[in-house]
Each structure stands twice: as structure tokens, then as C-alpha cells.
Amino acid sequence: MQYRVAIVGATGAVGQELLRVLEQRRFPIRSLRLLASERSVGKTLMFHGEPLPVEVLRPDSFAGIEIAFFSAGGARSKEFVPVAVQAGAIVIDNSSAFRMDPEVPLVIPEINPDALRCHRGIIANPNCSTIIMLMALEPLRRLARIRRIVVSTYQAASGAGAQAMQELLDATHAYLHGEPFEPKVLPHPYAFNLFSHNSPIGDDGYNEEERKMILETRKIWGDSEVAVSPTCVRVPVLRAHCESILAELEIRPPLEAIYEAYRAFAGVRLVDDRVRNYFPMPIEATGQDEVLVGRIRYDSGSPNGVALFACGDQLRKGAALNAVQIAEQLIHA
């Protein structure tokens, strides 16, 4: 069976990665409709060697569509996801608009595929930092319950979209040539700098990205008790987020069992060579489907703590790949 598919936000960083992932995984597509804003009128994007026109997103864009991937921001999702569902499409939404809606499954296929069973037309793709963290922790969680997570992120420009990636390139060029540069997309100078994540901060001192990691972890794990202490930071890396993670478990599994669990878990690759001081790096995670995990060690400051360092391409596993894997689960169910 082949499906009539739409991508909303096809010209964006996630949208373009969706095109690549659908092509590479040979997703069974009968027709593909590419949707974006008025700004993209006249553009074409290549799919399986053919140019496809980009159309303007409108309420009637979803006639005949069976699967719609949304990655055009929360406001577009709030407005058009119900329209797409009404037209008969199943929507996989990359924005945060529906993630915490109790009626909407929030799914990482390797972790909570059963949640897909109760969807009502919308499935939410989790936040990219959350996906990478939970993929990196899943082998440990299969050995013992995780009670608490302390995580610091090192987030790439791509997480803020195609324009932020361009701003990092432009700012770096200007810096190297001694030219003035006024940031337009991100709030602070980005070249040779880093700053606290550029999402709004609440009264409790946590920014929105950190809050997503806390709440989404509880929902995906179905564990309202798990404590998550995140600090999210934007670093001048083009693509692929890193995370330094300390997990406190209920018991302390043997180190060999931990390594074995990582070797056995599809979707994660162990990169952990102490002799060569060789561990996960964003440059090696870029374009990869797997989340790289290394620096695995017992925490020196807590009896059942395990520390590790993870790195994943958030445009792939953190967004497009996870969304396509959800669609694959749905069509094979």
C-alpha cells in the first residue's frame, strides 16, 4: 500500500530532513504535497530526483491526504492540525502544540510504541533534547528504574531552524574577518560564544526547553515521580546536540551489564574509548540515525548514579527520523 503524504513546513530545517528520511527509508508514498508559507511560492524541492512544487498552506491543503507531517511551528499546528484531521489525515506533529495534551500520544518508537494504539488522529513528536536524552538513557532504564536525572545540554544552531544555522555561519564569517555583526535570529552573539537556551524563562527560573524535558520525560515514561534537573545551553555547533547526563538509579548494575545493554540497544551507538580519549562528538553524530553514547562511568557523588555523555542529530532522531518511524509503526500496525 502507498500513501498520500503532506509535509507542512517542507522548506524548513526539519521539513528538508523529512524529505531526505522519507526518501532514504523508501517510505511508501503515492503522492507528496509540500506546504510552506507565501514566502516559498515558486520554490521546488527534489524528491527521488524529481522537482516538486511548494504550495502555500491553506485550509483546503489536506483534501485526500492520509499522513501529514507538521513542522512549521506551534501556531500553524494549532490552526491547521485540526483541519488536517478533519479532512481524514493522521498527523505527526513536530511542534510542541499538542505534546502535553492527555489525548495525544507522545512517542519515541523504541521506548513507548504502545502509546500509539490510542491515538485519535494526532501523534506528537517529542522535543529534540528530550528524545536524545531518553534514547541515551533507555538501555540503563531497562536495567533499573531511573529516579532522577541531572542533564546539561549543548544545543546546536539547527535546533533553532534553518535561519539560525545561517546566522551561525554568517556570524562566524564576520568574526573571522573582523566585521561587525548584528544577530537577528538568536538573541546574543553566536560565533565563539554560548548562552542559556533562547526560550522564555518562567518564574521558577526554568526556560521552556528545560520545562519540556521535565514534563515530556514524565509523560513518555509514564512516571510522574521521575525528577529531572535540566540546564539547556545553546553552543556554536551547526548541527547535533550533546548532553551531559547523570542518572540516579534504584540499584547499581555492574558496569559490564551496562555496556552490554548499550551494545544491544538499536538506535544507540557506543562511542566509549578511554584509551584514545575518544567519545561522542557532534561532528560525528551529524547525519546519523543513532544517538552516540560514551563516557559511561559510575558517578563519584551518588551511590547508584551513572554518568554519560550523549550526542545526537536532532534534525534526524530528534525530529524527522522519529516522525517517520512513528509513521512506519502506524502503517505496519
Ligand SMILES: NC(=O)c1ccc[n+]([C@@H]2O[C@H](COP(=O)([O-])OP(=O)(O)OC[C@H]3O[C@@H](n4cnc5c(N)ncnc54)[C@H](OP(=O)(O)O)[C@@H]3O)[C@@H](O)[C@H]2O)c1
Ligand atoms: N530544528 C529542530 O531540531 C526541531 C526539532 C524538533 C522539532 N522542531 C519543530 O519543528 C518546527 C519547524 O522547525 P524548523 O527548525 O524546521 O524551523 P525552520 O527551519 O524555521 O522552518 C520553518 C518552516 O515553517 C514554515 N512556515 C513558517 N511560517 C509559516 C506559515 N505562516 N505558513 C506555512 N508555513 C510556514 C516555513 O516556510 P517558509 O520557508 O515558507 O517560511 C518553513 O518551512 C518547529 O515547530 C520546531 O519547534 C524543530
